[in-house]
Amino acid sequence: MLILPRRIHLFIVHHLNNSRSQRVLWLLEELGFDYSIRFYKRNEDMSAPAELKVVHPLGKSPIVEDLDSSAGSVVLVETGAIVEYLVATADGKLGVPATPRDVVSYRQYLHYAEGSLMPILFASLLASKIPLFGRFALKRIRPMLDAHLSFVEQELGSREWFAGSDFTAADVMMSFPLEAAAARGLLGSHYPAIADWLVRIHARPAYHRALANGGPYAFGPSPSSKETNL
Numbered sequence: 001m002l003i004l005p006r007r008i009h010l011f012i013v014h015h016l017n018n019s020r021s022q023r024v025l026w027l028l029e030e031l032g033f034d035y036s037i038r039f040y041k042r043n044e045d046m047s048a049p050a051e052l053k054v055v056h057p058l059g060k061s062p063i064v065e066d067l068d069s070s071a072g073s074v075v076l077v078e079t080g081a082i083v084e085y086l087v088a089t090a091d092g093k094l095g096v097p098a099t100p101r102d103v104v105s106y107r108q109y110l111h112y113a114e115g116s117l118m119p120i121l122f123a124s125l126l127a128s129k130i131p132l133f134g135r136f137a138l139k140r141i142r143p144m145l146d147a148h149l150s151f152v153e154q155e156l157g158s159r160e161w162f163a164g165s166d167f168t169a170a171d172v173m174m175s176f177p178l179e180a181a182a183a184r185g186l187l188g189s190h191y192p193a194i195a196d197w198l199v200r201i202h203a204r205p206a207y208h209r210a211l212a213n214g215g216p217y218a219f220g221p222s223p224s225s226k227e228t229n230l
């Protein structure tokens with residue numbers, strides 16, 4: 001019988017400091033993939049440096065290159081899509097759960113993190129930086145953000161992880177918005193289930209390996225700055 005060698009994937013993560021790409025490093029560690037990192041430092045105004053635009057026209061992070069994919073070499077953007085790609089490459093590890101009900105939650109949180117929670121967090125960050133109009137805008141934005149955080153709190157109060165009793169890639173997706181909310185002092189003591197979930201993700205060995213590889217991360221277990229951009 002002819003045994004074909006498994007495809008070897010050569011992942012390069014284009015990693016911007018204090019950014020969503022920390023999630024990708026973490027997932028690669030959880031999945032046990034080898035990868036290399038190209039480091040980029042935010043400009044003074046927190047934007048990404050121009051070099052990222054050489055890799056992809058959007059110039060945002062994360063960007064992942066897979067130099068040996070079955071589709072030929074690919075450049076991937078958008079964290080959710082990257083996460084799905086990596087999970088599929090790992091034969092579904094940490095991906096779609098077995099129970100139909102958990103499948104629904106898994107899919108929901110894979111999209112909710114960037115589709116709903118990040119935009120409202122970003123809006124609140126922007127509004128907090130605009131002197132006068134920002135205060136009025138925040139009056140509208142803050143209740144919307146609180147509604148999201150209350151919803152997430154209720155969800156995490158009913159089960160251990162976002163997609164049921166097992167840790168999945170949906171938890172990885174949800175890490176950045178909830179870490180950013182915690183680092184900005186938006187959680188206070190109102191969201192104990194979220195706080196507990198943060199402690200549990202921060203205790204994972206793969207999370208620590210990703211931190212060691214990715215360099216300082218202002219939103220991690222000991223948030224170092226409330227002034228960092230999203």
Ligand SMILES: N[C@@H](CCC(=O)N[C@@H](CS)C(=O)NCC(=O)O)C(=O)O
Binds near residue numbers: 060114
């Ligand atoms: N929805 C995109 C957002 C990408 C994004 O905005 N990344 C931020 C880092 S957290 C960035 O590159 N900011 C720098 C800039 O916009 O110049 C994703 O999840 O990949």
